[in-house]
Amino acid sequence: MNGFRRLACTALLMLAMLAVQTMRAQPVPLANSSFEADRSLAADGAFGSGDMTDLGITAPTGWSVITSDSTWNNRPNTDEIAFGWKDIVPAEGTQVINLWAGSVIGQTTSLEWSSLVPGDQLRLTVAAGDRRELRPDGLPYFADESFFGISDGLAARKTGAVPGAADWLANVVARSASGWIAPPEIVLKGGTMKDFAITHEVTAADVQRAGRVGVFLAGIGTSSGTSNGTTVQAQSWWDDVRLELLTIAGPFIEEFAATPASVVPGQPVVLSWEVYNAEDGTVVIEPSVGTVAAVGSTEVTPQQTTTYTITATADGVARTRSVTIEVVSASPPVITLSATPERILPGQSSLLSWSVSLADSVVIDNGIGPVDATGSLAVSPAESTAYRLTATGPGGSTSTTAVVVVDATANPVRPNILFILADDLGWTDIRTGPSGPNVLRGVNHGSDYYQTPNLSRLAAQGLSFTHAYVQQNCQPTRSAMLSGQHPARSGNNLYNVSSLSRADGTPALVPPTQGTMPTSTTTYADVLKAAGYLTAHFGKAHVGTPSTLGFDLTVAEAGGLGSYFASGGSFATGGSGLSAWSSNYTSAYIDAVLKGPGPIAVPLHRRASNLSGTIMPNDPDRLTGGNKHHIDAMTDAACDYITKHAAGANGDRPFLMQLNHFAVHVPIQPRADLKAKYDALPKGTYHKSAAYAAFVEHLDQAVGRILDRLADPDGDGTTVDSIAEDTLVVFTSDNGGSIAIASSEFTDNHPLRDRKGSFWEGGLRVPLIVSRSGTVPAGAQSDTLVHTVDFYPTLVEHAGAALPSGLALDGVSFDLHLRAPSVARRHRAPLFYHFPGYMDNRARPMSVAIARINGADYKLVHHYDTSYRGNNPPPEGLKALSSPWELYNLSDDLSETRNLADGTYSNHLLYGAIADELAAALRGWLTQQTPGWNAKMPTVRATGAIVPYPAADVPDVDVAPDRAFRATAVAIDPATGRIALTWNSEAGFVYHIEGSSDLIHWQPLVSDIVAIGAASIHSFDDPQRNDAQRRFYRVRLGPRK
Incomplete structure (x- = not known):
């Protein structure tokens, strides 16, 4: 769809003509009007079976077959049209076309309906007659149901219509009555011919027709009689067809042609014309040609497909004709270019x-x-x-x-890989510098309350991704990361946490059975392990036992924590492998770890500051003797692993560490010293929970400790043993933040819509930072789209390992991009989601596509159950929908508040093509035929029928023709010279008026006109109006304000 409509508005003074006008007859050229044929194909004489040339369904040169049904006398299809010749009446010529019953031929002329004016007349004359003398009963043969007529373009047979039935032809403007050829009182004996004619007076509606004037001849032949050969019974005999235009006072444009009519850019075209009865100086060709003589030619060189219009005026009547020159580009060059190797x-x-x-x-x-x-x-x-x-x-x-x-590190030494995964950390929950993952167009959407200095440090050392997407909640994200596959792939199977039936009430659809991640799945840990990596998992797994998923070591694995604090020196859950780090806080531990300066000389508890740069420390001394927090214990274990590895405990093998924190998932249980800090601080604009803020900074301190240990593995305060350059660090979250619904101890995802568990931005978009000193550029930012499934191929490629052959991966590596983001630009194909079930008040069955189109990010959502609302949905939750489709421009509407598929005509003009493009991509993804793919669908509860996949396009929005987006009137105030333009509009949408003298170059005249109703009128000045012979104006539609 195109939200841009071009309109050329020209004011003409129409004079009332009171006197009767003299009609002027001008012939309209017809192709092969006398049916010239190869005379050698037929013998002179009466038209018997041997005298005709059977044409089957081929018409004479210049004519087209409209229909060739054999409904009379069971004639075979190959005999339906025939023609021959005979000297019937010398003055009428010798060639005759014979139409069998049910046949129609026609042609279009060069005469455009739009070039006519009301009151003009079209007169069509044909010679017709009988094929031989008398029937045995003494009556003449004639085709009493045949007719001829005038059409708008080619006449056409209506689908399923029977020849001879009422209105069996379409596009008919005027036609003769049936039975006109030889009524009983007119005896056309001996093959005589007679002229028959019809006249059609052009109406105002005719002038609006888009096509050209056409003519047609129809043969029915219902008379009976006997004879021999193939000419038994009467048929329609035609000869010498003539079409004339009878005009009222005014000019006549005999010809306006372009030779050739199709060119490549830069190729010249000759425009030629003949105009009669035009007043001097009134023949004008636009665009760019100007005033011309009544008869002539000129050369033009259009650079793009252009329609040229000639206008002539006389006696107050203006006539136009147009010709379009198609500028067809030759095929563009075909190129391939590669670099081997890509890294040196x-x-x-x-x-x-x-x-x-x-x-x-x-x-x-x-x-x-x-x-x-x-x-x-x-x-x-x-x-x-x-x-x-x-x-x-x-x-x-x-x-x-x-x-x-x-790449200085592009060598056989494979890097360590440290993947840090937060739980439920929202996109706005961290505050970093100007190139952080939540900084868009210079606006930092990070928290003005939570303080995350170590993540800010990581962003300053690495590359931040602003458009990173994961699944809507924990389990499916972890499964997609490990498998590199979407939930619809057999190696994943996890669409949701626990089940797809987490719905209140009885929804209209029944979700399919939720799968589990198979232990047979080849995870990226399996691939790296086979490539020589040591693989260690710390923390939350939630998709199975890590030892069955490719990990050699498992520490603190659990699905969730009942409490973050140890009791009696051990953790009730998530404590496996943490016994050495679960004892209560001591002064020595606090001084060495929680207050220790580390390799960057700034104590861990004094790194945070407010937006003004004022240091905001916490006081860990108050923890002495208290129970150990799980974040600290798991970080202790991870740091110990790094120290031992650097010391050579595992030889020279690199490590893969998957460090999956349970924080900041519920229960929100911060450390007391951090909670006290935030209790004393002013609340933020959107973030107000001191407990959650303390929880976030505690996680940030854990990240800081890991970065410190990579820089100083032996903990002696120096970096001579640093492994930072040999370690790729990835930090992200498993889903968006849990917003405050029933409790104040949560976050707020503003400006993102909704929360964890939903498929809005608040549930899917997360912070992503990747760092590796000397390999990944420091302080850089990327806006490429990244999906959960992309981590698998990226990590494997970065490690220099090979992807398993025959494995159907859905992810796309961004390894080369993260090494040189400003050079190795990445254009990610659309991101897709499919969710065939329910998620309490947060998600209904739906499929989603996200793509960058023309520089903007669009999100298309298709709902399978539009009525489901959950139970008492919150303000950002679900609501009943009138349509299954939603479309959002995330670049301009990050909060997803303006549905561009809202059923309005103007939005459809602006965004219909984008919606269709995404819908086609979404359906293609859902219905793909690739190994292991099965995008499950729910069933209708009432019938058991499987819900179909969405269509490949979004339904069009149609309006009545008189309400279509177009300019409807133009007027000039003679006193001021101001122009008033009227057009069909839609309330709330923005319009812009532009002017042109050649229909190619347009100048803005008025911008940002907000419509308040179904029709808009705006008065404006055009500084160039008096400098050009003619001015054109157009209205351009813009997005709703």
Whole structure:
């Protein structure tokens, strides 16, 4: 769909004509009007069976077969149209067309309906007659049901209509009555012919027709008689068809043509015309040609498909004709370009290889210059470089890029991988610097209450992703990360936590059975383990036993914690492997760990500051003798693992550590010293829970301790033994934040909509930071789309391992991008979600597509149960819907408040094509035929029928023709010269008026006109109106304010 409608408005003065006008007759050219045929195909004489040439369903040159049904006398289809010749009446010519019963032929002329004016007349005359003398009963043969007529374009047979039935032809404007050929009182004996004619007076409605004037001849033939051969019974005999235009006073445009009518850009076209009876100086061709003589030609060179219109005026009557020149681009160049290898060490080379066709010139930038169409070249860039190849030919230019990343760590030493996963941490729950993961267009959406200095440090050291998406809650995110597959893939199977039936009441649909993650799934831990990695899992698993999922070591595994505090030196849950770190806090531990400076010289408890930069410390001394917090105990265990590994306890094998914190999942149980700190601080704009703020900073301190240990594995305060350059650190969350519904001890996801468990941004978008000193650029930011399933191929590729052959992965690696984000740009295909069940008040059965289109991020949602609302849904929860479709522009509407698929006509004009594009992609994803794919669907409770997948397009929004978006009137105030333009509008939408003198170059005249009703009128000045012979105006539709 196109939300842009071009309208050329020209004010004409129409004079009332009181006198009777003299009609002027002008012939309208017809192709093959006398049915010229190859005379050798028929013998001179009476029309018997041997004298006709059977045409089957082929018409004479210049004519088209409209219909060729054989409904009379069971004639075979191949004999339905025939023609021959005979000297019937010399003055009428010798060629005759014979139409069998049920046949119609027609053609269109060059005469446009829009070039006529009401009162003009079209007169169609044909010669027709009998094929031979008398029947045995003495009566003449004639085709008493045949007729002819005038059409709008080609006449057409209506689907299923029977020839001869009332209105069996479509596009008919005027036709003769049946039985006109030879009424009984007119005896056309001996093959005589007679002229028959009809006249049609052009109406105002005719002038609005979009097509050209057409003519048609129909044969029915219902008379009876006997004869021999194939000409038994009467048929329709036609000859010498003539069409005339009888005009009232005014000009007549005999011809307006473009030769050739289709060109490539830059190719000249000759416009030629003949105009009669026009007043001097009134023949004008637009765009760009201007005033011309009544007869002539000129050359134009359109750069794009252009419609040229000639206008002539006389006696107050203006006539126009148009011709469109199609500018067809030649096929663009076809190019391939690769760099092998993509990653090199400083001083090494990469081989650029390319192949180009359909191009006249090929150029590679960065100092290489012109090259042959096919070739290769070794390059040794000093820094990461994108080599751009541009090929130019008759079809335009095409470019592509190959990236060579110069990586000081691109060597056989495989990096350690530390994946830190927070639980329920929202996108706005952290505060980092200007390049953090929640900074968009310079606006920092991070908390103004929670303090996360160590995550800010991680962002300053690495690359932050602003558009990172995970699943709606814990279990499916972890399964997708480990498997690299969507829930609909057999290696995953997890759509939701626990079940798909977490709904209140009795919903309309019955969800399918929730699966479990198979132990046979090849996880990324399996792949890295096979590549020589030590694999360790710390913390929450929730998708099975880590030892069955590729991990050598498991510490503190559990699905959830009943309490974050140890009791009696042990944890009730999540304590496996933590016995050495579960004892109560001591002064020595507090001084060395919770207050210790670490390698960056700033004590852990004094790193946080408010927005003004004032240090906001906590006081860990108050913890002395108290029970150990799980965050601290698990971080102790993780730091111990790093220290022992760096000391060589595991040889030279790299490690994969999956550090899955339980925080900040409920219960919200912060450490007392941090809670006291936030109790004393002013609350934030949206974040107000001191307990949650303390919980978040505690998690942040845990991240700080891990970063400290990577920089100083032996803990001696120096970094000589740092493994930071050898370790890839990934930090993210398993879903969005849990917002405050019934309790104040939660977060707020503003400006994101809704929360954990939902498929709105508040449930899916999370912070993502990736760091590796010397490999990943520091303080960088990326807006590429990242999905949960992308981690699997990224981590495997970064480790230099090979992906398993035959494994159907849904993720797309971003490893090269994270090494050089400004050079190795990444354009991620759409992200998809499918949820065939319910999630209490947060989610109903739906499918989702998110994609970047024309530089903006769009989200399409299809609901399978529009009536489900849950039980007492909160303000950001579910509501009954009138349509299953929703569309949001996330770039302009991050809070998802303006549904662009709301059923309004204007939104459909603006965004209908985008919705259709996403719907087609979504259906293609759901119905894909790839190994292990089965996107389960719910069933209808009342019938048991399976709910179908959504359609490949979103329903159109139609309005009555008189309400379509178009300009309806233009007027000029003679006193002021101001122009008043009226158009059909829709309340709340924004419109812009632009002007042009050539229909190519447009100038803005008025912007941001907000409509208040179904029709808008706006008066404006046009500074260029007096400088041009003619001005055109158009109204451009914009988004609703």
